[in-house]
Amino acid sequence: xxxxxxxxxxxxxxxxxxxxxxxxxxxxxxxxxxxxxxxxxxxxxxxxxxxxxxxxxxxxxxxxxxxxxxxxxxxxxxxxxxxxxxxxxxxxxxxxxxxxxxxxxxxxxxxxxxxxxxxxxxxxxxxxxxxxxxxxxxxxxxxxxxxxxxxxxxxxxxxxxxxxxxxxxxxxxxxxxxxxxxxxxxxxxxxxxxxxxxxxxxxxxxxxxxxxxxxxxxxxxxxxxxxxxxxxxxxxxxxxxxxxxxxxxxxxxxxxxxxxxxxxxxxxxxxxxxxxxxxxxxxxxxxxxxxxxxxxxxxxxxxxxxxxxxxxxxxxxxxxxxxxxxxxxxxxxxxxxxxxxxxxxxxxxxxxxxxxxxxxxxxxxxxxxxxxxxxxxxxxxxxxxxxxxxxxxxxxxxxxxxxxxxxxxxxxxxxxxxxxxxxxxxxxxxxxxxxxxxxxxxxxxx
Numbered sequence: 001x002x003x004x005x006x007x008x009x010x011x012x013x014x015x016x017x018x019x020x021x022x023x024x025x026x027x028x029x030x031x032x033x034x035x036x037x038x039x040x041x042x043x044x045x046x047x048x049x050x051x052x053x054x055x056x057x058x059x060x061x062x063x064x065x066x067x068x069x070x071x072x073x074x075x076x077x078x079x080x081x082x083x084x085x086x087x088x089x090x091x092x093x094x095x096x097x098x099x100x101x102x103x104x105x106x107x108x109x110x111x112x113x114x115x116x117x118x119x120x121x122x123x124x125x126x127x128x129x130x131x132x133x134x135x136x137x138x139x140x141x142x143x144x145x146x147x148x149x150x151x152x153x154x155x156x157x158x159x160x161x162x163x164x165x166x167x168x169x170x171x172x173x174x175x176x177x178x179x180x181x182x183x184x185x186x187x188x189x190x191x192x193x194x195x196x197x198x199x200x201x202x203x204x205x206x207x208x209x210x211x212x213x214x215x216x217x218x219x220x221x222x223x224x225x226x227x228x229x230x231x232x233x234x235x236x237x238x239x240x241x242x243x244x245x246x247x248x249x250x251x252x253x254x255x256x257x258x259x260x261x262x263x264x265x266x267x268x269x270x271x272x273x274x275x276x277x278x279x280x281x282x283x284x285x286x287x288x289x290x291x292x293x294x295x296x297x298x299x300x301x302x303x304x305x306x307x308x309x310x311x312x313x314x315x316x317x318x319x320x321x322x323x324x325x326x327x328x329x330x331x332x333x334x335x336x337x338x339x340x341x342x343x344x345x346x347x348x349x350x351x352x353x354x355x356x357x358x359x360x361x362x363x364x365x366x367x368x369x370x371x372x373x374x375x376x377x378x379x380x381x382x383x384x385x386x387x388x389x390x391x392x393x394x395x396x397x398x399x400x401x402x403x404x405x406x407x408x409x410x411x412x413x414x415x416x417x418x419x420x421x422x423x424x425x426x427x428x429x430x431x432x433x434x435x436x437x438x439x440x441x442x443x444x445x446x
Contacts, residue, residue, distance in 0.1 A: 010438040014278050014409070017333055017436035018315065018389040020069055020270075020287040022059055026051050027285040029157075029205060029255040030270045031058055032075075032089035032109050035262045036136055040066050042270065043075055043109070044287070045086060051284040056083040056114065062136075065311045066268065066290040067437045075139050076111060076131050081146065082121040086157045086205055087111035087128075090188075091261045096169070097188040099132045106132045108188055109139065110171070112156035113146060125150035128158045128173065130188065148183065148191050152176045157205045157224075160188070161260065166235035170194075172206040172221070180206050180223075182238065195237040199244060202227040205255040208238075209267055213295035213302055220293075220304070224255045226271075230295070230302050242301055249366075249373035250404035251275055252392070253288060267293045268309060273392060276407040288405055289387060289394055296401065298376070305400035308387055316432040325419050327431040332415035334388040338429035342377045346423020352388055354413035355406070357395060359384075361423065366397055366404070373402050382427075387434075 009023075021027065025047050032043035039062045046059030058076040061069040076084045087110040092100060100106030109131045115124025127146035131139045148158070153176035163170045171183040171191060178201060182194040202223035210217050221238055222228045226248035231240040256271035271288040278284050289308050296305045316335055320327045327334075332353050340348065345362040357368040359382060365372045375382070375397055385396040395404040417431050 012281060014281055014391060015283070015438075016286050016389045016391055017331075017438060018067075018387065018434060019273070019289060019392065020061065021283045021285070022046055023071055024282045025049065025059075025284070026053055027059065027283070027287070028053065028272050028274070029086045030257050030272060030287060031086050031111070033257050033259040033268075033270060034089040034091060034107060035259055036091055036107055039064055039136070040259065040268075041089065041107075041136060042069065042287070043089065044272075046074065048074060051278075051281070056085055056117070058084050058109075058111065060137075065314070066309055067311055067315065068439075069437070072137055076109065076141070078118055078120065079113070079141070080120050080124070081113035081127065081129065082115040082124055083113075083117045085112035085114045085126075086255065088159045088257065089260065090160055090162065090169075092188060096186060097132070099188075100134060104134060106134060107136050108132045110147075110158040110160050112158065114154070114156070126154045126156055128155075128171075142189070144189070147189055148173070151181065152179075155181075159206050159208055159257070161208050163233065163235065165233075168235070170208065170233070172208045174204050174206055178203050182236070184236070194235075197221065197238055199223050199227060199229070201225070202244065205257070207257050207269075209258045211267055211293060211295045211304075212265070213297065218295060218302065222256065226253060226256065228304060230304075245303065247304060247306065247403065248405070249402065250371050250395070250406045251369055252407040253405040256288070258293065269293055269306075271405070273405060273407055276391065278391070286392070291403075294400075296399070298401065299378075303401055306403045307396055307400040308385070308394065312387060315434040315437065317435050318433060320416075320431040320433055322431075327417045328414070329416040329431065329433050331433060332388065332390060332410070333434040333436070334386070334417060335432040335434055336384070336386040336388070336417055336429065337432075338427060339381065339383040340425045340427025342380055342382050343423040343425060346421065346425070348382070348421045348425050349419070350384070350386065350429075351418040351420070352386060352393060353408075353415055353417075354411035355393070355408055357384075357386065366395070366402060368395065368404065369406050369408060371404060371406070373397075373404060375402055
């Protein structure tokens with residue numbers, strides 16, 4: 001495909017200025033999120049040859065702060081086993097695989113070879129494969145691939161994590177319908193089936209990670225739709241301690257994955273903002289902002305709290321002054337923070353770049369663009385955070401217990417925020433204009 005030539009690369013009218021996009025071509029699921037030697041690696045499903053899905057390849061970029069990205073050559077490309085579908089990556093610090101050393105541990109990537117999705121792989125099944133790198137930029141596929149043969153249907157999306165309690169690697173794999181498999185390994189190369197798990201209405205792109213609550217470690221099982229359960233893992237089976245819980249309430253958000261190997265136990269997640277189209281552009285689709293995940297105790301039991309990473313505050317250019325009920329932000333890029341005492345009835349509306357975000361006090365609902373979420377207002381307080389880019393906004397309420405990601409193409413209206421309300425809402429709000437993550441020479445056309 002011949003891509004149209006942009007007017008100013010990375011400054012095109014629809015190009016997101018806070019969110020990651022491929023320089024050119026299609027993008028979907030984040031893959032292989034891993035931290036190594038001071039850099040966050042972001043691999044992603046990529047079509048280098050067009051702006052629609054196809055030719056699946058692992059694109060690659062790195063960042064020191066999760067916001068400013070440097071593009072690297074594509075990491076893993078299709079072969080006779082198939083095109084390269086989603087997966088994960090780890091740093092093999094103890095050299096269990098023998099692919100590196102303890103002084104220079106290998107970055108080991110796991111991906112699905114999607115057999116039959118290209119002419120070269122015609123007749124091949126979907127299998128799981130391994131590639132590794134000594135330097136984090138050049139990758140070698142394991143000659144013995146696949147490391148996990150075909151199990152069922154289009155089994156795919158291997159997520160690998162270290163189970164420190166049982167001293168082994170664990171792979172979670174999507175099988176078919178709403179079924180997932182757990183596999184175990186001591187060396188990342190040979191895997192054995194452990195158990196299966198069924199998540200009603202959940203499928204694809206599993207994630208499996210640990211968080212701490214009240215001094216105790218819990219495992220979180222996550223599916224592509226943002227459905228999750230919290231529980232324990234006995235080395236073979238996952239034991240849920242909660243029902244299946246929804247985390248996505250907006251019109252976009254899919255296939256989120258967490259980073260491995262981040263120091264100090266921090267858990268950072270990036271999602272694909274699906275349901276987005278960028279007409280007439282050299283790229284298509286975008287990633288969500290990186291979020292930090294924590295567990296919180298609530299009256300309903302433990303729940304995930306999802307908030308933007310603290311690094312986002314570094315983009316603030318300054319607090320915006322208020323003119324009546326209006327905050328004028330010419331760029332339209334904003335970070336909005338507010339907190340209020342909640343009356344028994346009435347509504348609070350924050351209009352952001354022409355889109356209304358409304359809290360109904362009596363119903364306890366937060367809504368925007370025909371999407372809504374229930375909000376616990378029993379404590380009598382409401383807090384809100386909104387990060388606004390050119391084509392999207394990410395909404396966080398009640399310290400991250402409710403999150404909504406929204407895709408919206410720009411509207412021909414004044415840029416900024418306006419507050420209005422019905423009832424007695426006592427509180428305060430601060431609006432900050434944000435700077436772009438793309439400097440004038442930050443990325444090159446490729």
